[in-house]
Amino acid sequence: MTRNIGLMSDMDMNPKLALRINESSMRKDGNLFNSSIAPSTPPTSSTAPPISGSPTSAQTPSSQSKPKTQTDGPSASAESSSTGKKKSLSVKRVIWISIAAVLSFIILVLAILLCLPKCLRKWHETQRTPKHHEIAPYIGARENPGDSGSLVQPGHDIEKAPLVVPPNEKQPRRPAPVPKPQDEQQVNVQTMTAVPKKDDKRVIVEPIAPAKDTATRLPTRPLPLTSVKSYTIASLQQYTNSFSQDNLLGSGMLGSVYRVELPNGKLLAVKKLDKRVCDQQTDDEFLDLVNNIDRIRHANVVELMGYCAEHGQRLLVYEYCCNGTLQDALHCDDEFKRQLSWNTRMRMALGAARALEYLHEVCEPPIIHRNFKSANLLLDEELAVHVSDCGLASLISSGAVSQLSGQLLTTYGYGAPEFESGIYTSQSDVYSFGVVMLELITGRMSYDRTRSRGEQFLVRWAIPQLHDIDLLTRMVDPALDGKYPIKSLSHFADIISRCVQHEREFRPPMSEVVQDLIQMIRRESHRRSDGE
Known part of the structure; x- marks a missing residue:
């Protein structure tokens, strides 16, 4: 108490001393937002006589405030730097998560695009595959079902009667399954050909062929039209005595030639192509070949009279030359x-x-x-x-x-x-x-x-x-x-x-x-x- 009274009296007597004391108190309890270290005031000589105990009391607050002020600055800067690091880490984490999400989305879209065509293809195949209760469409009975021995069959001539659809019925895209006798499951390829009517309307019938039977698979498009006569394999076998050696005229690299005698006594020569030759051509390609040969018309060229394409057999029927070969x-x-x-x-x-x-x-x-x-x-x-x-x-x-x-x-x-x-x-x-x-x-x-x-x-x-x-x-x-x-x-x-x-x-x-x-x-x- 006496010490404070003494200080107050000294302050009254010496204004410089009072100012110095205020500065020291502000350093100790002053502005906390100032993170910088306040410079120390150089000591000045006082003209006033020293008071007992005053230098100690005056130096103590100054010495205590300096460490405190020095420690406040580094702690505040560390806290701010740690806060900045946390913010940068959180921003990077968000960016990486966004990139990973975008990449995952792209991979998912690509996977969907790759799998979609296969799924659609399988779906279409299941739609096209006939059910167990479906059979091939019934085209109609042949004109002469019992005449299997006739030599000439209708073929692909334009004169052949076209398929007719009743006017009150609309042609469906897929013909409705109709029951059919067991012996008529094999549909003749030639009767499947769509022939134009006089009013230029076409009736196209698409057969339902077995998926695995590629040997007897019916063509997906109409066979080429030809004016050449079509012969049955049964008739040619009958009139060549099952292609006997007695009727063999000769053999070559493409096949063998046999003599054919028709019921009216006319002679023909049939060239039976070897299997290795038949396997090299489809039905369409063989009929194109027949049409090309039929266009060759010259007095010194053997004339093509017909053809046969049944049961995997390919035969060409020519005119017969009675004096053999040169x-x-x-x-x-x-x-x-x-x-x-x-x-x-x-x-x-x-x-x-x-x-x-x-x-x-x-x-x-x-x-x-x-x-x-x-x-x-x-x-x-x-x-x-x-x-x-x-x-x-x-x-x-x-x-x-x-x-x-x-x-x-x-x-x-x-x-x-x-x-x-x-x-x-x-x-x-x-x-x-x-x-x-x-x-x-x-x-x-x-x-x-x-x-x-x-x-x-x-x-x-x-x-x-x-x-x-x-x-x-x-x-x-x-x-x-x-x-x-x-x-x-x-x-x-x-x-x-x-x-x-x-x-x-x-x-x-x-x-x-x-x-x-x-x-x-x-x-x-x-x-x-x-x-x-």
């Missing part, structure tokens, strides 16, 4: 061979040349025969040539048949040199034509293993002798008995020499060969008329 006439029957005079052989050469000229230069697009040989030249009753297997190059050029074709043509001497390299053009047909013409004048086979090594291949043996008239006359078929004009023989040898050139660019087109043959025949006929 190969048989030249190499199998010596008595018949003597009937082939020089003029007859030149007419054969001209007929074969005109057939190739028609295929190469008249048909659009051009047709390459690819299998021209004496076994495919048929002879009618007048010994006129009819070239067979025209339009079948697509079958020969596919798969294993192509390899077999190359081996046969090369082995038997008909193949052009470029054929071994996989190249076959119309000029390759010209080469094969030249080989057949060599057979005509020499009477030799294109390849004869019974002869000496140097004479086995006809082309290799004959080429060096074609331009020597003495050697050429020795080459001529002895069956001609020397009855041939030398000049015509020389001209014919020149034509053959140009056809069998090793380089295909030097072989003449068939139109040029035809003109050379015509001029040669005319010149010989003029000489004969002048001599008479």
Whole structure:
């Protein structure tokens, strides 16, 4: 108490001392928001006499306030820094959570988009799969259900009666299932074809085919229309005695040929394609092939009379040529061979040349025969040539048949040199034509293993002798008995020499060969008329 009174009296007497005491009290209990350290006031000498105990009391608050003030500053800054760190961590956490949510959403959307098509496909398949109680739609009874032995069936001709729908009924997208006898479960493919009516309205019936039965699956679209007659396999079996060996006419790389005799006595030839050839084409492709062959119309080309496509079988029906093949006439029957005079052989050469000229230069697009040989030249009753297997190059050029074709043509001497390299053009047909013409004048086979090594291949043996008239006359078929004009023989040898050139660019087109043959025949006929 006395100490405070003393201080108050000193303050009254010394104003500087009072101010210093106030400053020290403000440092101790003053503004708490000030986090900075207050600078200490330098000591000043007091003019007033010191009071006992006053320096201690005056220094104590100052010394106590300084540590307190110094500790307040760092604690406040630490608290603020820790608060900032917490805020930054919370912001980063929110950002990462947002990114993870966006990525999860994107992955979910992608998964849905990937799975959706498969689900839709499965759903459509389940919708298309027939139920156990559904069967194929009933098309209607055949006109002659008991006439299974008739040779010709309606086929795809336009004259066939169209399917008619009653006017008071609307055509549904899927025909309603109708009960059908067990023996009529197999629907004839040909009766499924939609044929246009006169008012250009189409009735399209889609059969419900078994999902797993791909061998007998019906086509999803109507088969191509064709004007060629369609034959039943049962009828062809009946009139060939089940394709017996007695009716076998010959065999080739595509199949076998049989003789067919109709009830009216007319003869036909049916080519039964091998299974490996049938498996390479669908029904649509086979009918397209039939239509293309049917468009080939020439006096020296075998005419297509019909076809058969049933139960996995593919058959082509042609006109019948009664005198067999040129190969048989030249190499199998010596008595018949003597009937082939020089003029007859030149007419054969001209007929074969005109057939190739028609295929190469008249048909659009051009047709390459690819299998021209004496076994495919048929002879009618007048010994006129009819070239067979025209339009079948697509079958020969596919798969294993192509390899077999190359081996046969090369082995038997008909193949052009470029054929071994996989190249076959119309000029390759010209080469094969030249080989057949060599057979005509020499009477030799294109390849004869019974002869000496140097004479086995006809082309290799004959080429060096074609331009020597003495050697050429020795080459001529002895069956001609020397009855041939030398000049015509020389001209014919020149034509053959140009056809069998090793380089295909030097072989003449068939139109040029035809003109050379015509001029040669005319010149010989003029000489004969002048001599008479």
